[in-house]
Amino acid sequence: MVDPKRNPGTWNSLSAAVGLRTVFCLVNAYHLPGEYPVCSDDGHPSARRNRSAVIFQQPSDFLLGEILESHPRGNAPAPSKAKVFERDRLPEEFRLPRGRAEATVTWQRRFPAAEKIMLDTITVRHMPFEFPEEIDPVFIENDHQRSFAFVAGSLLLPYLEPYLIRSMKAAEKHVTDPEILAGLKGFAAQEGQHYRIHMRFNAAVRRAGFPGLEALEKELSDDYQRFTNTKSLRFNLAYAEGFEAITMNMIHSMMGDHGLGEDLPDYLEMIQWHFVEELEHRTVAFDVYNHVCGGYLYRLFVGAWAQWHFIRWIHRVTQYMLSVSPQPERSPEEIAAQNAADRMNHAASPRKLLPALLRTYLPSYSPHQVQIAPGIQHLAEKYTAMAIRTS
Numbered sequence: 001m002v003d004p005k006r007n008p009g010t011w012n013s014l015s016a017a018v019g020l021r022t023v024f025c026l027v028n029a030y031h032l033p034g035e036y037p038v039c040s041d042d043g044h045p046s047a048r049r050n051r052s053a054v055i056f057q058q059p060s061d062f063l064l065g066e067i068l069e070s071h072p073r074g075n076a077p078a079p080s081k082a083k084v085f086e087r088d089r090l091p092e093e094f095r096l097p098r099g100r101a102e103a104t105v106t107w108q109r110r111f112p113a114a115e116k117i118m119l120d121t122i123t124v125r126h127m128p129f130e131f132p133e134e135i136d137p138v139f140i141e142n143d144h145q146r147s148f149a150f151v152a153g154s155l156l157l158p159y160l161e162p163y164l165i166r167s168m169k170a171a172e173k174h175v176t177d178p179e180i181l182a183g184l185k186g187f188a189a190q191e192g193q194h195y196r197i198h199m200r201f202n203a204a205v206r207r208a209g210f211p212g213l214e215a216l217e218k219e220l221s222d223d224y225q226r227f228t229n230t231k232s233l234r235f236n237l238a239y240a241e242g243f244e245a246i247t248m249n250m251i252h253s254m255m256g257d258h259g260l261g262e263d264l265p266d267y268l269e270m271i272q273w274h275f276v277e278e279l280e281h282r283t284v285a286f287d288v289y290n291h292v293c294g295g296y297l298y299r300l301f302v303g304a305w306a307q308w309h310f311i312r313w314i315h316r317v318t319q320y321m322l323s324v325s326p327q328p329e330r331s332p333e334e335i336a337a338q339n340a341a342d343r344m345n346h347a348a349s350p351r352k353l354l355p356a357l358l359r360t361y362l363p364s365y366s367p368h369q370v371q372i373a374p375g376i377q378h379l380a381e382k383y384t385a386m387a388i389r390t391s
Contacts, residue, residue: 118371118372118373118374118376118377119276119279119280119282119372119376119377119380121280122182122183122186122187122189122190122277122280122281122284123186123277123280123380123384123390123391124186124189124190124193124390124391125193125273125277125383125384125386125387125390126193126387126388126389126390127193127197127270127273127383127386127387127388128386128387128388129197129200129201129266129269129270129273130200130266131200131201131204131266131267132204133204133207134204134207134208135201135204135205135207135208135267136208137151137205137208137210137321137325138325139151139265139267142328142330142334143327144321144322144325144326144327144328145318145322145327148317148318148321148322148325149314149318151202151205151317151318151321152313152314152315152317152318152321153314154198154201154202154205155202155205155213155217155317156220156310156313156314157194157195157198158195158198158199158202159217159220159221159224160195160220160224160243160310161191161192161194161195162195162224163224163225163227163228163236164187164191164240164243164285165188165191165192166228166236167228167233167236167237167239167240168184168187168188168240168284168285168288169188170228170233170236171184171233171237171288171292172184172185174233174291174292175288175291175292176291177291180284180287180288180291183281183283183284183287183288184284184288186280186281186284187281187284187285189391190277190280190281193277194274194277197270197274198274201267201270209324209325210320210321210324212320212324213317213320213321216313216316216317216320219313220313223309227239233292233293234289234292234293234295234298235302237285237288237289237292237293238289238293238298238299238302238303238306239302239303239305239306239309240285240288240289240306241285241286241289241299241303242299242302242303242304242305242306242307243285243306243307243310244278244282244284244285244286244367245285245286245303245360245365245367246307246357246360247278248278248279248282248367248370249353249356249357249359249360249370250353250357251275251278251279252279252356252370252372253353253356254275255272255275255276255279255376256373257373257374257375257376258373258375258376258379259272259275259276259375259376259379260272260275272379273383273386276376276379276380276383277383279372279376280380282367282370283366283367283368286366286367286368296363300361303360304361
């Protein structure tokens with residue numbers, strides 16, 4: 001038997017009386033931030049009574065129920081076998097044992113910390129990826145549009161990620177929370193590895209031509225240097241969180257439960273490693289911004305502008321590359337067959353991405369709420385084993 005008085009912040013009790021009795025609260029609920037009321041005059045919001053059962057009207061995302069005791073009407077409580085309702089298997093109703101007219105139901109807050117959190121450690125991996133002297137920039141066979149968009153995203157990173165690192169290092173002296181500070185340092189170290197690998201990859205792609213890329217890259221580099229030199233720390237941290245929010249949610253959707261697939265070509269193996277580490281440090285920019293500066297509306301507007309800024313640049317680079325190497329004509333059947341076979345394209349479709357992306361604009365958004373599949377944890381362990389060294 002659980003004594004609610006000894007656990008006022010954990011246990012919330014209500015009595016489900018059946019027959020002529022009503023459902024009533026035994027103890028007052030202690031409401032944590034974001035937790036819905038557990039007890040009210042009519043009992044638990046997910047349950048109602050009838051003559052012989054407690055009826056569950058809707059599943060609960062954060063509670064489990066346990067029948068602790070039942071007894072004949074008018075008699076002293078007698079123990080009854082406890083029954084636990086897991087949140088994924090909440091029954092439509094719980095019928096009382098024969099001859100029992102009353103039951104005590106206790107609802108327990110299921111804290112996220114009680115479950116294992118995937119990718120909860122930032123590991124800096126020095127990876128052995130090597131690329132040939134020259135790489136065909138059309139990675140996806142017969143699909144110049146998506147291939148060049150991928151190249152443009154890679155070309156962005158050696159300018160964006162050093163800017164993110166500079167912004168985090170500028171914030172470091174203002175961080176007083178040891179856990180946030182450790183995350184900041186891990187973030188900077190991981191991003192340093194990412195852009196260096198992409199620099200080697202990008203150099204091999206540039207050798208295939210596209211002389212106009214130099215001017216576009218200089219424009220981007222100048223932007224980020226100007227932001228560091230002239231913008232406030234709050235702006236730079238909000239920009240960082242705007243980038244991390246959209247990319248983390250895109251990556252989370254694209255990776256699914258098991259990643260991008262087996263036997264990947266070298267460039268996709270590199271991307272998958274990068275994606276895993278982006279998920280590892282998914283909370284850092286958000287935490288640093290809130291700890292050092294804070295402010296939902298400022299984060300919202302600067303973050304949205306940041307997303308427009310770098311997505312617009314990616315689009316311009318993609319269009320330039322298409323002007324140099326246009327997309328060959330394909331039949332509708334060829335396009336449909338390729339799209340069906342391309343897992344990344346399906347995972348990155350607006351229908352799958354938009355709900356997650358729109359949630360990042362809500363005041364309640366937090367990357368701490370994002371659940372990572374165990375399969376992605378296994379990929380992280382795979383890349384740790386592949387690394388030349390880790391820290």
